Amino acid sequence: MKEQVEKVIEEIRPILQSDGGDIQLIGVDEKTGIVTVGLRGRCGGCPHAQMTLQAVVERKIKAEVPGVTAVERV
Numbered sequence: 001m002k003e004q005v006e007k008v009i010e011e012i013r014p015i016l017q018s019d020g021g022d023i024q025l026i027g028v029d030e031k032t033g034i035v036t037v038g039l040r041g042r043c044g045g046c047p048h049a050q051m052t053l054q055a056v057v058e059r060k061i062k063a064e065v066p067g068v069t070a071v072e073r074v
Contacts, residue, residue, distance in 0.1 A: 002028045004065040005035055012057055016043055023057065026074055033069030035061060049073070 005028050016023050021043025026036040037057065039049050046052070050073070058071035 001030050008061050008064050033067045035068055035071045036074050038074055
């Protein structure tokens, strides 16, 4: 599961980097399906970061990686 999540994050990364941000995979809990990520750069302090996390990151990861139940920011 972790490798699949990493692959999706690599697909998402250029979108965030184009706005001066970045994303880092912190962990994948295969028992609960919870993925934890860190938003860096401009994304780290952006007031729209939570919306980006849910609308872009979580939606894409959940769609492409079976078993993922949530994506949380740390």
